[in-house]
Amino acid sequence: MTPVEIRRGSSPVILAFPHVGAYVPEDIWSRLNDEGQKLRDTDWHVDQLYDGLLASATMVRATFHRYVIDANRDPSGQSLYPGQNTTGLVPLTDFDDQPIWRDGEAPGDADIATRLEAFHRPYHAALAAEIERVRAEHGIAVLYDCHSIRSVCPFLFEGKLPDFNIGTNDGLTCAPEIETAVRETCAKADGYTHVVNGRFKGGWTTRHYGRPQQGVHAIQMELAQATHLASESPPFAYEKGDKTHRMRSVLREILEELQTLAFELAGKAG
Template sequence: MHPVTVTRGDSPLVLAFPHTGTHVPDPIRDRLNDEGRLLRDTDWHIDALYRDLLPGVTAVKANFHRYVIDANRDPAGVSLYPGQTTTGLVPETTFDNAPIWREGCAPDEDDIARRLAEWHAPYHAALSAEMERVRAIHGVAILYDCHSIRSVIPWLFDGTLPDFNVGTNGGKTCAPAIEAAVVERCAASGRSNVLNGRFRGGWTTRHYGRPAEGMHAIQMELAQSSHLASEEPPFGLDPETAADLRATLAPVLQSLVDLAPTLA
């Protein structure tokens, strides 16, 4: 299994999918416990939600699961949210703080180093290359980082997550117009939404978001209740709610394409 799949387009927009992959190599799967093998913390069906919403969009998808290594974490292992509970570069638990590895099978430093080289690094090499290619064409590249998460996870946050969770690390990772356009369209949908709430943008958004260099990045974390039939196994997509959600996501993406010429 190749670590990454790239679908190349000619628009200024690049979609990143770091958490939709479900591939776990057999030697790693054998070390997971029953809970780990459920792959509960996958961003289920996110690639399907965004598929064919706009023509010409580049997509970069990690094919490996986040339990192999998390493509949206700092390769140095630095926490995204110091002082808050979160999972690491190679998670030891689910988002409910339940162990995912069999006794004595959690990865050590050598395991993590190998996984960085074999999985994490190729994904980001591909994503970086596509951002550079798109910027060379348009003078600007806009990264839209696609995520989802269960709507109720007490270990990570209180209450119920809004449908749309927009992250720009406090406005640092993109031009103000990009942030405003996404928030405006989310609000117009009538769905619950928040800007830079519990999820302010992961390592991908923070690493690639360099507005002064023509590199803009924004993260969209969708509550899975907005499009799944159930947030428990088998995590099936609900066709009706997914179609309604796609009707909002399409103009969100279009607004970013429309803004690009003004940012170059």
């Protein structure tokens, strides 16, 4: 299976999906324990949630699971959140701090190097190429990194997570107009909660590519899974009713606003 799928569009907006993939090669699958094989920390159905909301957007999707290697972690292995609980480039535990590998089967340095070459680097090579293509066409690219996580996850954060978690690495990865537009859309969405640069400030993708001075703006959206799943426990089914319809309406407004802003910012820069 190819490590990345691309659907090219004509918009300056690019949607990235580093954690929706569920592919695990057989030799890696057999090394996961029963807990690991649940693939609990998948960003369940996020690509389906966004599908069709901005038809002209480019989509870049990792097909491999984050337990193979995490496409949203620094390839050097450096932590994104020093001093806070998190999972690494190749996780040893899940988001409940439970081991995911069979005894003696946790990946070592050679494993990680192999997975970097086979999965992580091809995904980011494809994403970087799409960013350059879009920027060359429009003079600007807006990378919107799509994520989700369980609403309650004590190992990673206290209490219940807000519905919308907007990450711009404290304003460094995009123009202030972009952060403001997303924040204001979330703030006016009836019945939802939001935070900007709270527990999730943007992963490696957002921090690595977000260079607003060079015309590449990046923003991460971490959604609480309660906003679009029937249940945040197995089988993690997608909610096809009113709950998801409401969420898709807000997300469509966000993406359309980002596209409009991208054209305005490109015009000013030109």
